[in-house]
Amino acid sequence: MIEISDVEGRAAAHAALGDPIRLAMIDDLLLGDRSPGELGEAFGLSSNLLAHHLKVLQEAGLIVRARSEADRRRSYVRLVPAALAGLVPAPALPATEPTQRVVFVCTHNSARSQLAAALWQRRSRLPATSAGTMPATRVHPRALSAARRHHLHLNPAATAHISDTVRDGDLVVAVCDNAYEHLPARPPLHWSVPDPVPADTDDAFERAYTDLSGRVDRLATALAPATGTGEHHRLPKDTP
Known part of the structure; x- marks a missing residue:
């Protein structure tokens, strides 16, 4: 049986990725991390709009932000790969007993x-x-x-x-x-x-x-x- 909370989480992730800019950001983060400034420059976003997009992605569990180990004033945005894997529909098996x-x-x-x-x-x-x-x-x-x-x-x-x-x-x-x-x-x-x-x-x-x-x-x-x-x-x- 599919848990409703799991469906709600996937729905939130899908909604977050419904914006072309946010989807492009996720594509950009697939192979490497970026600072918020680098993302803003890459996509031509104002600081306010960048902050909005990052907030939506973070609340959907698709990204995390962490401080740089070198310069603590700098942060990096990192993709959460497991969140993308969770976008795949979850099968609801009808059988209640283990299948022999x-x-x-x-x-x-x-x-x-x-x-x-x-x-x-x-x-x-x-x-x-x-x-x-x-x-x-x-x-x-x-x-x-x-x-x-x-x-x-x-x-x-x-x-x-x-x-x-x-x-x-x-x-x-x-x-x-x-x-x-x-x-x-x-x-x-x-x-x-x-x-x-x-x-x-x-x-x-x-x-x-x-x-x-x-x-x-x-x-x-x-x-x-x-x-x-x-x-x-x-x-x-x-x-x-």
């Missing part, structure tokens, strides 16, 4: 859910599998081709029904709209990934792969501290 396994579900368990599970196994130590609400007898040939292109392993005959797969402790992720909308109990997570099968082109399967890859990365990162499994194992993308 991730189960990716689509209708036929022949393309999207298979690719998602294979991607997950390359990104994380947390176990994963896939299932379908109406599983096909085999994995789609173009899904197998997409997996080979990206050095993922798929078993052509390993399709399964959701009722035979899901167990307590699983985090179910519906990777298609049909599965999400038609299951009696809607899964806690839904990825509206377009079905590549009707188009039946390599480009359509590549788009599905790319969409799933980004989503898997974000979920793996969000689950890492919550599962107690330690750091997730990550290989370079498309490593054989």
Whole structure:
């Protein structure tokens, strides 16, 4: 669950950076510290306007000011990198219990859910599998081709029904709209990934792969501290 205080802090930082001058100041401070006078000169600001911008940035927690160790009459403005990292949206995981396994579900368990599970196994130590609400007898040939292109392993005959797969402790992720909308109990997570099968082109399967890859990365990162499994194992993308 996201703490409201965290959201308020991010909102204040975003508001502070909504001014082009202040945003440019943050860019300027990324690689080095500046004295207030140097910032004022760099951006052509009067002392009053400079003081205003620095106050806004400081109150938002984006900068700190410290006295020079050489000349105590001089101060320097320093960026707070952690404040910038905090601008990234914080994921709100629906599960209240630690996740034991991730189960990716689509209708036929022949393309999207298979690719998602294979991607997950390359990104994380947390176990994963896939299932379908109406599983096909085999994995789609173009899904197998997409997996080979990206050095993922798929078993052509390993399709399964959701009722035979899901167990307590699983985090179910519906990777298609049909599965999400038609299951009696809607899964806690839904990825509206377009079905590549009707188009039946390599480009359509590549788009599905790319969409799933980004989503898997974000979920793996969000689950890492919550599962107690330690750091997730990550290989370079498309490593054989």
